[in-house]
Amino acid sequence: MSKLLLAGVFKPFGVDDEYGEALCTMELLNNQVTREQGVHSPRSNNPSFGLYLMAENVEVPATVLDFPSWEEFAKEVDKGGYTHVGISFIAPNVLKAKRMAEYVRKNNSETVIMLGGHGAAIPELDEIVDYDELCRGEGVTWLRKYFGEDVDKPIIHPVVASGIRKYVYGAPIISEAGILVSGVGCQNTCRFCATTHKFEKQYTAFLSSGKDVFDACEKTGKALKVTDFAIMDENFGKSPKRARELLAEMEKAGKAYTFSTFSSAETIGKLGVDFFVRMGVKFLWIGIESKANVFEKTVGVDLNALIADLQNHGVTVLASAILFMEHHDKETINEDIDWAIGVESDLLQFMQFGPIPGTRLFKEYLAEGKLIKGKPWPEQHGQSEIWFNHPHFTLDETREITRQAFIKKYHTHGPGVLNMAHTYLKGYLTVKREIEEREKAGMVWDSKELGYVKSDKPVRDEYMRLRLEAMKTSALEFRPILKPAEIYAPNWESAQKARMIREKFLETFGPVPLSEKLLAPFVRILAWNENRKLKKYGVVMRQPFTIRQTYPDRKGTVQKSSEHNRWVRHREHKRPADALSHSETK
Ligand code: SF4
Structure with a gap:
């Protein structure tokens, strides 16, 4: 047996x-997204x-x-x-x-x-x-x-939490979410992409229909008592039928689940921001890669406008950019870093161009003799130094340019968690106003057109009111971080931004309830202690359970x-x- x-x-x-x-931390945000943000960096496995x-x-x-x-x-x-x-x-x-x-x-x-x-x-x-x-x-x-x-037996979706040992400012994060693995692989075939190559440039769906996704939400939601989900799928919006069905199922059941997922810029444009908001997407990872637009998925897309539109509607955007591509030299890499920061996403990943085994890029670089012989495997991860010969950069330079790129983003826009708080607040206010405006104008959601249209029989948009409550919950989860974000702000502008957001929270949601007020001193002590440890040790590592x-x-x-x-x-x-x-x- x-x-x-x-x-x-x-x-x-x-x-x-x-x-x-060192620092292979098995963490995503702290490693390569909120890197160099110290005590502000959310931690989780x-x-x-x-x-x-x-x-x-x-x-x-x-x-x-x-x-x-x-x-x-x-x-x-x-x-x-x-x-x-x-x-x-x-x-x-x-x-x-x-x-x-x-x-x-x-x-x-x-x-x-x-x-x-x-x-x-x-x-x-x-x-x-x-x-x-x-x-x-x-x-x-x-x-x-x-x-x-x-092999053809239906896939049973497992119940799995999306993160464990979650901390920010040294305090445990209490909100929970589940993971949905709706499918693997991607047909976009970008030459550096390990996912597309691992799954032979094909997409394999584990949850093929919107009903399947909804049922997985119900199952995981009941087991873990969550209404928020991370959808692990390289391009969830690439299957528009499934996404539309999922929205229809949620509307039918009166459930306003929320989602964090990945989507390419072109796909968001096709489905539209209104659709993503109505479906409950609150966090999107978008590969912007490079100003040079060398990948089809960003060609012809006004990224700044798209990202601003998403953020105004309460969708946190994590943009990811690639450093040390072939077209980069000392000048263009700085232009690209500035350009990536300039899209003003809430969070920004800088990842080094990496010939990863299995990819077309790896094969090409191997054939061209560009890979550095004897480079230890543990060092080939994209955050320290590159593992191929680049005509314009030494290895030391790649390490330092990468680090400085994160620092520049942090100093320009402040802590990522603060940006997220702002986005969730802005989204709540925008969506609230838009619901009222649409109802006054007699507009209703048209699931075929994927937009709001004038109707002869206008009705209250009960579903979006439900969605609005979910957005309020998302925003309020961030309220406790506003004070520590201000205290440990990297500069005057960030501290000012934190103060402004705190005032807007007060104006929008009223005074902080007593229970949260009572917890605030503990949060501050934990933040102080975490900051002290970071200063002393450089890095605080918590091992996952x-x-x-x-x-x-x-x-x-x-x-x-x-x-x-x-x-x-x-x-x-x-x-x-x-x-x-x-x-x-x-
Ligand atoms: S769009 Fe993203 S997931 Fe798809 S092949 Fe390109 S890099 Fe990979």
Whole structure:
């Protein structure tokens, strides 16, 4: 009888040791979006949702072990009686996968070792890791085929939280959200993109219809008591029929779920901002990449106007830009950084152009001899220094230019969380006003036209009123950060901005309730303490909890391990990232 263990790589993360790079923190925002924002940077870890999806969808009894310590992994392997151990990793973590595979081989020689994840595309993997089976594409189908199961069985969507150990200003973030994995892959085939290549330039839907997405919201919502979801899909709006069906299902059920997701600029333009707002999108990741518009998805799109329109309607925009592309030299890279900051998104990722194994870019650079030989895998992550020869930059320069780009964004627009608070507030006010104006003008939503049209039989827009309440909730979640954002502001302009937003909150939502007032001093003490630790150590690293979940009974535990917390002083120049980013995975 087969028994499967599916494991992520072991912690600690963000520590300079023989298996990983310092500051490989397994965090997304802090690594490569709100980097250099110190105490203002939100912290959290995202569970390895692929592991849960696979475990849920194979008949073989399976256990997911996410963020284990080394001891926890070894104990699980020794005591679990597993016939198969699957290890998922990205390229910078390949040495961790190697150690895990060695342990399994040495202590459980009969066990089949399976490797998967983006790291499986490393060409010389055979020479680095001792393994038996390799999954390079979509994991559910691969595992079902491997175990001789029905590959066409419907996909069961797992219940997974989108973030764990969430902190900001040293205080726990109490709002929760679930993850929906509506599909993987992308047909846009950008040459640097790991996702499009991993899934063979095809999109595979796990939730094919709007009803499927809605049902997954209901299921996860009930289990986790959440109404907010991160949709993991490279381009959710690229399937407009599904998105329209999802809105129709929510309207029918009177549910105003909210979503954070990815979308290319051209897709947003096609569906329209009104549609995204009505559907409840409150956070969008948009790849703007470069001023040079070398990718079709941004050609002909007025990004500044689009982003401003989204923000005015309460949609936080995370834009991502790429540094050290072929057309960059000392002058154009600075122009591109200024241009990316100039789109005035709430959050901005700078990711280095990276030839990631499996991509067309990697093949081209390998063939052209541009890859730097012997560059350690743990350093190939896109935030420290590039791993190919660029005619216009030294490696030191790439490291420093990247760091300075983040600092410039921070000093220009202030903390990302402050921008988000402003966007949610602006959105609430705009949508409230627009509902009233439309109702006065007798306009109603037309689901065919995806817009508001004049009607002979105008009715109150009850659904948008429900949506407005959800927007108010989103805005109010940010109210407690406004004071610390002002106290630790990087400059006078940011402090002034925080004060202005605080006044607008007061004007819009009235006085702060007593319960929040009572908590405020604690929040300030935690923020002071976090800031003090950051000053002393440079970086505050919190290790994610270990999650162990068994299937098919779906029993789970979350445990703090001995690697619980670490305060780490990092070398000034080391600032790598581990979590897969949109640009990094594309
Ligand atoms: S970069 Fe984005 S748009 Fe391009 S292929 Fe990848 S996921 Fe698709």
